[in-house]
Amino acid sequence: MQDTSLNFPVEQQLQPAYLKEHFWKCNYTSVDAPLQYWILLPNTVKPVVTNPVAHTELKLTSIGQYCTVDNSAYLEVQMLYEHVSYEMNAADWLLKKLAIMSEVVLHVRELKGKSTGNYLDVLTCSTWPNGDQMVSRFTVLKDYDIERTGANLLCVKVTCKIEDYPDYAYQILQIAGNWNFIHLSDWQMAEYLFPFEYDFTEKVSFYLPESWEIQFETNNTKLFSRFIFIHTVLGKNKGIINACFYALAQADSAANLYQKAISNLLLSSPEIQPLQPEVCTNPQVKEFFTATGTLSYEGEKNSAYLKIYILKTVGGWYYFEQIGPKPNLENDFWEVNKRAMEIVTDSFNNRSFDKKDIVMPPVTTPSQINPIKQQPNRWLPINWST
Structure with a gap:
C-alpha cells in the first residue's frame, strides 16, 4: 500500500x-x-x-x-x-x-x-x-x-x-x-519575540520567544561569556539553552569547542552523534555545525534530548546546547525547544531574518569522540531534520 x-x-x-x-x-x-x-x-x-x-x-x-x-x-x-x-x-x-x-x-x-x-x-x-x-x-x-x-x-x-x-x-x-x-493577522507566530542584546567582541543580538527566561553569569568577560535560557511551564523546566560565547582567540575551530563541551557533558553520560557541518541561510553566520544526542540521568527513564549548535561569525565563536524532552507523541515540548533554537540561529546578528543562497560552507568535518548511532524517531520522514 x-x-x-x-x-x-x-x-x-x-x-x-x-x-x-x-x-x-x-x-x-x-x-x-x-x-x-x-x-x-x-x-x-x-x-x-x-x-x-x-x-x-x-x-x-x-x-x-x-x-x-x-x-x-x-x-x-x-x-x-x-x-x-x-x-x-x-x-x-x-x-x-x-x-x-x-x-x-x-x-x-x-x-x-x-x-x-x-x-x-x-x-x-x-x-x-x-x-x-x-x-x-x-x-x-x-x-x-x-x-x-x-x-x-x-x-x-x-x-x-x-x-x-x-x-x-x-x-x-x-x-x-x-x-x-479570512481574518489573517500580521503575525503568524504563537508568541511575540524579545531581543537579546550583548556587547561582546562584537555586538551580539538575536530573538527568542517571549516565554523564555534569561539568566546572566556574573563573571562574563570579553573573552568568554555564558548565558542560560530557560523555558518554564507551570513551574516546571521544559527546556534549557546553554549559551557560551568565545572570542576568536579562545577557540581555533568548531572541533575545539566540541571537545570542551564533551568534557563538560561526560558527567551526564551523553550519547552523541558526530559533529557535522550544516547549511545555514543566515548571512551573518560563516560556519555552522550541529550534533544531536541523548543525556542520561540515572538510567534511560530520565534521559533528555541534546542538540549542540556551533556558529562562527566574523567576531566570535558561539556554542549553544539545547536540552529538553525527546520527541514524543504526548506533548510538544521538543517542537517548542527546536523552534526556539531555530529562531536564535536565523536571527543571530540578523534580526531582519535575511537569508542568503543555500550553499555548503567550505569547511572540514571535525573529528568526533565515540560516535553513537541513534535510532530515528518513528514518525519523522527519512532525512527530516531534528
Missing part, C-alpha cells in the same frame, strides 16, 4: 477556465473570527458537518467537513485545528498529528517562511476501518489568535480512494493549495 509512485503535483495543469467553472469559494464563519477561513471546493463537494467537532484523542477540532453529494467518486475535505500557547513549526506539528492518525507519509514538501518557521505539504495513505485504502493530501497554516493569544494551527485534509487518486490529483492540489484564514 505504501505506493510512493503516486503523483504528487505541485504545479496546476488544469486550465483557469475549468477551475473557474468547476470550483466555488466556501467562507466558513461558524466559529470565532480568528478561526474563520475560506477554501475553494469542487462544485460537487458540499458541507455535511458545519458545527465544530472535538477529537480529543488527536487534540484536534474539526471545523468543517465537506463531501461529494452526487454520484462522482468519493472526495472528502476536512479542516482541523489546534490552539497552541507556544511557538513551534507548523511542519513539526503536522507530522506528529499524522503519526497519531496512523497516516503513512508518501511525499513531503517543506515550505519555509522568512521568520515564521516551516510549513508542510504532504501526501499520505491509510486504511479505513472498512478496508478501503485512502490517499490524503494535507497542508497547514498558522496564525496568531488576537482574542486568546497563542496561535491556531489549521490544516486541510483532502481524501479520496487510492484507485481514484490519479483522476483527482489536480483537483486535490487545487483544494489543498487554495485556502486561508
Whole structure:
C-alpha cells in the first residue's frame, strides 16, 4: 500500500477556465473570527458537518467537513485545528498529528517562511476501518489568535480512494493549495519575540520567544561569556539553552569547542552523534555545525534530548546546547525547544531574518569522540531534520 509512485503535483495543469467553472469559494464563519477561513471546493463537494467537532484523542477540532453529494467518486475535505500557547513549526506539528492518525507519509514538501518557521505539504495513505485504502493530501497554516493569544494551527485534509487518486490529483492540489484564514493577522507566530542584546567582541543580538527566561553569569568577560535560557511551564523546566560565547582567540575551530563541551557533558553520560557541518541561510553566520544526542540521568527513564549548535561569525565563536524532552507523541515540548533554537540561529546578528543562497560552507568535518548511532524517531520522514 505504501505506493510512493503516486503523483504528487505541485504545479496546476488544469486550465483557469475549468477551475473557474468547476470550483466555488466556501467562507466558513461558524466559529470565532480568528478561526474563520475560506477554501475553494469542487462544485460537487458540499458541507455535511458545519458545527465544530472535538477529537480529543488527536487534540484536534474539526471545523468543517465537506463531501461529494452526487454520484462522482468519493472526495472528502476536512479542516482541523489546534490552539497552541507556544511557538513551534507548523511542519513539526503536522507530522506528529499524522503519526497519531496512523497516516503513512508518501511525499513531503517543506515550505519555509522568512521568520515564521516551516510549513508542510504532504501526501499520505491509510486504511479505513472498512478496508478501503485512502490517499490524503494535507497542508497547514498558522496564525496568531488576537482574542486568546497563542496561535491556531489549521490544516486541510483532502481524501479520496487510492484507485481514484490519479483522476483527482489536480483537483486535490487545487483544494489543498487554495485556502486561508479570512481574518489573517500580521503575525503568524504563537508568541511575540524579545531581543537579546550583548556587547561582546562584537555586538551580539538575536530573538527568542517571549516565554523564555534569561539568566546572566556574573563573571562574563570579553573573552568568554555564558548565558542560560530557560523555558518554564507551570513551574516546571521544559527546556534549557546553554549559551557560551568565545572570542576568536579562545577557540581555533568548531572541533575545539566540541571537545570542551564533551568534557563538560561526560558527567551526564551523553550519547552523541558526530559533529557535522550544516547549511545555514543566515548571512551573518560563516560556519555552522550541529550534533544531536541523548543525556542520561540515572538510567534511560530520565534521559533528555541534546542538540549542540556551533556558529562562527566574523567576531566570535558561539556554542549553544539545547536540552529538553525527546520527541514524543504526548506533548510538544521538543517542537517548542527546536523552534526556539531555530529562531536564535536565523536571527543571530540578523534580526531582519535575511537569508542568503543555500550553499555548503567550505569547511572540514571535525573529528568526533565515540560516535553513537541513534535510532530515528518513528514518525519523522527519512532525512527530516531534528
